[in-house]
Amino acid sequence: MADAARDPQQDDTGLLELEDGEDLFPEPGPGPALEESGPASLTTEDLSTNANGPKQASLFDDDPDDLFAEATEEVSLDSPDRDVLLSDGPSPAITPMTPPTSVITPRIGHAHDDMFTHSSFDEIEEEDGGDSFDIHISVSDPEKVGDGMNAYMAYKVTTKTSMSLFKLREFSVRRRFSDFLGLHSKLASKYLHIGYIVPPAPEKSIVGMTKVKVGKEDQSSNEFVEKRRSALERYLMRTVKHPILLKDPDVLQFLESSELPRAVSTQALSSAGLLRMVNKAADAVNKMTIKMNESDAWFEEKQQHFENLDVQLRKLHASVESLVLHRKELSMNMASFAKSAAMLGNSEDHTALSRALSQLAEVEEKIDQLQQDQANADFYFLSELLGDYVRLITAVKGVFDQRMKTWQKWQDSQMMLQKKREAEAKLQFNNKPDKLQQAKDEIKEEIEELEMKVQQGERDFEQISKTIRKEVGRFEKERVKDFKSTVIQYLETLLQTQQQMIKYWEAFLPEAKAIS
Amino acid sequence: MVVIPAFCLNCCSRQLIQQFLGTVLLLYCFRCVRSIIRSVSVDLNNDASLLIDIPDALCERDKVKFTVHTKTTLSSFQKPEFSVPRQHEDFIWLHDTLVETEDYAGLIIPPAPPKPDFEGPREKMHKLGEGEATMTKEEYTKMKQELEAEYLAVFKKTVQVHEIFLQRLSSHPILNKDRNFQIFLEYDQDLSVRRKNAKEMFGGFFKNMVKSADEVLISGVKEVDDFFEQEKTFLLDYYSKIKDSTAKAEKMTRSHKNIADDYIRISATLNITMSFVSLQKVEGRVASDQELKLTELLRYYMRDIQAAKDLLYRRARALADYENSNKALDKARLKSKDIPQAEEHQQQCLQKFDKLSESGKKELTSFKGRRVVAFRKNLIEMAELEIKHAKVRSSIQLYYICFIMCTNELQYAWGICKILCEQI
Numbered sequence: 001m002a003d004a005a006r007d008p009q010q011d012d013t014g015l016l017e018l019e020d021g022e023d024l025f026p027e028p029g030p031g032p033a034l035e036e037s038g039p040a041s042l043t044t045e046d047l048s049t050n051a052n053g054p055k056q057a058s059l060f061d062d063d064p065d066d067l068f069a070e071a072t073e074e075v076s077l078d079s080p081d082r083d084v085l086l087s088d089g090p091s092p093a094i095t096p097m098t099p100p101t102s103v104i105t106p107r108i109g110h111a112h113d114d115m116f117t118h119s120s121f122d123e124i125e126e127e128d129g130g131d132s133f134d135i136h137i138s139v140s141d142p143e144k145v146g147d148g149m150n151a152y153m154a155y156k157v158t159t160k161t162s163m164s165l166f167k168l169r170e171f172s173v174r175r176r177f178s179d180f181l182g183l184h185s186k187l188a189s190k191y192l193h194i195g196y197i198v199p200p201a202p203e204k205s206i207v208g209m210t211k212v213k214v215g216k217e218d219q220s221s222n223e224f225v226e227k228r229r230s231a232l233e234r235y236l237m238r239t240v241k242h243p244i245l246l247k248d249p250d251v252l253q254f255l256e257s258s259e260l261p262r263a264v265s266t267q268a269l270s271s272a273g274l275l276r277m278v279n280k281a282a283d284a285v286n287k288m289t290i291k292m293n294e295s296d297a298w299f300e301e302k303q304q305h306f307e308n309l310d311v312q313l314r315k316l317h318a319s320v321e322s323l324v325l326h327r328k329e330l331s332m333n334m335a336s337f338a339k340s341a342a343m344l345g346n347s348e349d350h351t352a353l354s355r356a357l358s359q360l361a362e363v364e365e366k367i368d369q370l371q372q373d374q375a376n377a378d379f380y381f382l383s384e385l386l387g388d389y390v391r392l393i394t395a396v397k398g399v400f401d402q403r404m405k406t407w408q409k410w411q412d413s414q415m416m417l418q419k420k421r422e423a424e425a426k427l428q429f430n431n432k433p434d435k436l437q438q439a440k441d442e443i444k445e446e447i448e449e450l451e452m453k454v455q456q457g458e459r460d461f462e463q464i465s466k467t468i469r470k471e472v473g474r475f476e477k478e479r480v481k482d483f484k485s486t487v488i489q490y491l492e493t494l495l496q497t498q499q500q501m502i503k504y505w506e507a508f509l510p511e512a513k514a515i516s
Numbered sequence: 517m518v519v520i521p522a523f524c525l526n527c528c529s530r531q532l533i534q535q536f537l538g539t540v541l542l543l544y545c546f547r548c549v550r551s552i553i554r555s556v557s558v559d560l561n562n563d564a565s566l567l568i569d570i571p572d573a574l575c576e577r578d579k580v581k582f583t584v585h586t587k588t589t590l591s592s593f594q595k596p597e598f599s600v601p602r603q604h605e606d607f608i609w610l611h612d613t614l615v616e617t618e619d620y621a622g623l624i625i626p627p628a629p630p631k632p633d634f635e636g637p638r639e640k641m642h643k644l645g646e647g648e649a650t651m652t653k654e655e656y657t658k659m660k661q662e663l664e665a666e667y668l669a670v671f672k673k674t675v676q677v678h679e680i681f682l683q684r685l686s687s688h689p690i691l692n693k694d695r696n697f698q699i700f701l702e703y704d705q706d707l708s709v710r711r712k713n714a715k716e717m718f719g720g721f722f723k724n725m726v727k728s729a730d731e732v733l734i735s736g737v738k739e740v741d742d743f744f745e746q747e748k749t750f751l752l753d754y755y756s757k758i759k760d761s762t763a764k765a766e767k768m769t770r771s772h773k774n775i776a777d778d779y780i781r782i783s784a785t786l787n788i789t790m791s792f793v794s795l796q797k798v799e800g801r802v803a804s805d806q807e808l809k810l811t812e813l814l815r816y817y818m819r820d821i822q823a824a825k826d827l828l829y830r831r832a833r834a835l836a837d838y839e840n841s842n843k844a845l846d847k848a849r850l851k852s853k854d855i856p857q858a859e860e861h862q863q864q865c866l867q868k869f870d871k872l873s874e875s876g877k878k879e880l881t882s883f884k885g886r887r888v889v890a891f892r893k894n895l896i897e898m899a900e901l902e903i904k905h906a907k908v909r910s911s912i913q914l915y916y917i918c919f920i921m922c923t924n925e926l927q928y929a930w931g932i933c934k935i936l937c938e939q940i
Contacts, residue, residue: 316782323778330771337764344757349750350888356895491913498910505902512899515892 135161135240137255139233142225144212145176151213152176155229157236159255165247171256177209179260180232186250187239193402194460195467197475198245199238200391202231230380234388241478283401292404296465302472303400310393317386324383327375334368352515359511363504370497377493385486389479396475403464410457417450565589566686568701570679571599575671579603580632582678586701592693593702602700604631606707607678610700614691621830621868622875623691624883626684627819632674637667655781662777673812680816740835741873747880748828755821762814769811809898817887824883831872838865 141156158172184201191198208224240246240255254260294300338361345357424443427436565588572583585599611628614620640663648656682701685691700707739745841862848858 319778319781323775323782326771326774326778330768330775333764333767333771337761337768340757340761340764344754344761347750347754347757350884353888353891356891360895488917491917495910495913495917498906498913501906502903502910505899505906509896509899509903512892512895515888515895 133163133241133243135159135163135246137233137236137240139229139236142229147213149213152178153212153225153228155232157255165252166256168256173255173258173260175254175260177204177228177232178262179254180235182260182262183239183250183254184235187245187248190248190250191245192398193406195399195402195464195471196242196244197392197396197399197471199235199242200395201235202228203391227384230384231388234384238388238392238478242474292407298469299400299403299465303397306393306396306400310390310397313386313390313393317383317390320378320383320386324375324379327371327378331368331371331375334364334371338362338364338368350515356511356515359508363508366504367501370500374493374497377490381486381490381493385482389482392475392479396472399468399471403461403468406457406461406464410454410461413450413453413457417447417454420447420450566692568679568682568686570675570682573671573675575634580674582675584682584701592698598702598704600701600704602707604629604678606700607681609707610685610696611681613696614685614694615826617694620691620694621834622827622872622879623688624820624823624827624879625691626681626688627816627823629674629677629681632670634667634670637663637670640666658781665776666773676812677816743877744828744831744873751821751825751828755818755825758814758818758821762811762818765811765814809894809901813890813894817890820883820887824880827876827879831869831876834865834869834872838862838869841865 136159138158138160139155140158142153143155145152145154154174154176156172157175158170159166160170162169181201181204184198187198205224205228208221208228211221212225239251245251340361341357341364342361345354345361348354348357420443424440424447427439427443567587569585570582571585574581580603582602582604583599584602585597586593587597589596608628611625614625640659644656644659644663647659651659685694685697691697739748841858841864845855845858845862848855
């Protein structure tokens with residue numbers, strides 16, 4: 001990774017937060033492109049051209065752990081896995097441009113686990129040979145079937161594909177929520193213990209469903225259905241993106257066959273449900289007691305990485321949820337302010353001012369609508385994505401746990417083998433000849449069995465380790481792609497909102513100027 | 517304890533706004549902060565014969581000490597340029613003495629500046645101190661920033677309102693000649709002794725009277741003058757509307773602040789701080805800009821209208837007094853007793869009433885003009901700022917999109933962004 005591309009003129013003051021407008025596109029010459037030299041604006045403090053000078057890391061000098069301070073060393077963008085954002089792999093040497101890299105370098109956390117950093121770029125996946133991946137699933141048309149407490153929502157699952165795996169190019173079936181859960185539990189039971197990361201299904205929601213069943217046709221139940229629909233769609237897409245799972249007969253059946261046996265064991269209060277809960281508890285206890293001698297640093301590192309990611313994602317998810325809430329609040333407050341301003345305008349007796357105030361009210365109302373839409377975008381893009389990944393990370397951690405269990409089994413067989421061998425050795429020194437032969441034969445058999453078990457255990461363990469390596473590599477790639485594309489979509493919505501806001505305010509400005 | 521290096525972020529001067537609750541907190545020197553402060557009112561400092569401003573302020577414990585700077589060509593002052601330190605209570609003293617002065621009954625006395633309220637930042641500060649051990653480095657830094665921004669906003673506001681108060685006085689042809697005003701500007705000793713005396717003298721007398729002003733205005737007194745009748749109706753109605761709008765605008769600004777805080781938290785977690793930090797700063801700025809332009813405007817005029825209502829009230833009382841004196845005169849004539857005193861009294865009341873009406877009319881008319889001009893200025897500036905901020909936000913977002921998409925072709929990303937941004 002060439003470090004050679006460091007900008008020679010990069011100064012250490014490098015890395016400070018972008019002040020709005022000013023440092024955004026600094027040119028070696030004067031004046032940032034964006035700033036207008038209007039009347040002293042709120043950003044004047046940032047405008048001062050000596051900003052790059054005094055505005056220094058000196059601020060953070062006393063804060064050695066502060067990210068900024070560290071980052072001043074790491075200014076070049078082609079630093080390998082610290083490459084912040086959404087690097088997918090080792091990035092080719094970049095020649096930073098004329099503007100000091102200080103500006104564009106986002107804050108680089110030193111060895112921080114980064115949301116967007118691909119952590120295992122050393123395992124570049126080869127695409128599955130054969131069919132190029134071309135399948136698109138959509139979930140649509142939620143329809144309520146039946147009524148009362150036995151009612152349920154049926155969704156239309158449409159598959160469009162050109163892969164030879166499927167009989168048709170485009171087909172659709174109707175499925176209900178428990179069908180999805182059933183699919184997941186089948187896949188989990190088949191693949192989890194050999195180390196495949198099976199995407200988790202959307203969560204059950206008794207409250208939400210009950211509202212729908214009861215027939216409340218209101219905003220919140222519509223939102224609930226929409227939320228569920230989009231979650232199911234994402235779930236299916238993630239499942240089929242997995243090259244092994246895609247070929248699984250259960251998946252194919254789910255997508256293709258018009259009738260599916262009802263997955264009863266997914267009911268919350270069934271015996272299968274209780275069994276699941278018991279198993280989960282047992283697993284948790286086991287996890288605490290298994291002390292694995294990790295011989296492979298890769299796994300340790302990965303587990304740590306996922307732990308950190310988990311923490312980060314959860315925090316982020318919480319913040320984004322709060323953002324959504326606040327934006328909805330903002331929109332409400334704007335609406336009520338708009339009404340109030342309109343009334344004020346009516347009461348104002350100076351005609352031009354009155355008109356301007358009414359215009360202001362209108363602008364605020366339009367913007368409030370914008371904010372509403374933005375809040376929805378916040379939610380559907382960011383919040384749901386984060387929620388999905390929190391669950392996915394749990395699945396990944398589960399896979400690591402499976403590996404531990406496999407290792408445990410292997411160790412157990414080894415211990416048993418050891419014991420039997422000791423018993424055999426003991427027998428050698430025993431003096432009863434006739435019983436001896438029989439016992440010896442028995443033990444020999446057991447030992448052979450156990451030896452095979454141990455070998456199998458070792459093979460299993462190695463297999464699962466290998467699988468996990470591949471899976472984690474694939475998962476990370478997918479994750480980065482997913483985040484990238486979602487963040488871009490989200491930013492695009494933000495952008496649109498801003499453009500609209502500009503239009504509205506620009507329309508208002510002449511009205512304000514017309515007050516005389 | 518919260519400790520921040522002791523020089524200005526902007527110009528590196530060592531003279532920071534100091535001592536917020538005993539620790540050096542703020543990151544800008546006053547001069548730099550000053551350049552950010554906008555005046556809500558019309559350019560009141562137009563008349564060169566008496567120019568007043570507040571170039572500096574210190575915050576110690578709970579008290580804010582303002583430096584009041586005067587530049588004058590008037591001979592009534594001892595020096596052409598001078599500065600004095602004043603506390604908030606001194607401003608209140610000045611306001612109250614003006615209100616209590618009988619001669620000024622026909623004038624709209626500019627509303628007193630509200631007490632500096634650092635409650636918000638103080639709370640945050642406590643939280644910061646308490647949570648210091650449990651927070652990560654990033655969170656801590658972020659909260660520090662939040663705290664700084666909020667403190668700055670409160671500070672800006674309070675300096676602004678105090679300054680406006682003085683500038684209103686200096687631009688009023690009658691009030692700017694007030695003896696107490698001059699003392700306030702010039703007297704280089706502590707005013708607290710005078711303040712105490714004043715309190716003993718007036719004892720908040722007038723304030724207690726004003727409490728039921730609205731009722732007097734709305735009910736009884738029969739209005740003889742159309743102009744005042746209209747004004748009364750208008751002001752009463754407008755007051756309630758503007759009070760409502762102020763409250764709603766405050767809620768709006770709070771929501772904006774919440775969103776800014778959320779962005780702070782998101783950026784703390786994300787480590788991709790660039791875009792979100794900038795977004796957060798913009799949001800925070802929008803919140804405080806909006807506040808200054810819109811909310812403060814509304815708040816200020818709400819208080820101003822209250823002052824105008826007070827004027828109407830005083831006039832209504834004078835009218836009531838006049839009517840009473842008429843009745844008393846009639847009674848005296850009936851009883852043929854004390855007629856000259858009653859006549860004298862009646863004349864006085866009439867004079868007072870006429871004087872109040874005349875100056876009241878002038879005041880209310882100029883008040884309307886002032887209000888319209890101020891609204892115009894602030895609405896324009898607010899719209900311009902909103903546009904600017906939206907453009908900045910867009911460019912940041914655009915940049916970020918390009919960055920994400922072309923991580924390996926940074927040059928491209930920049931080029932594209934610059935082109936696109938120039939088009940915005």
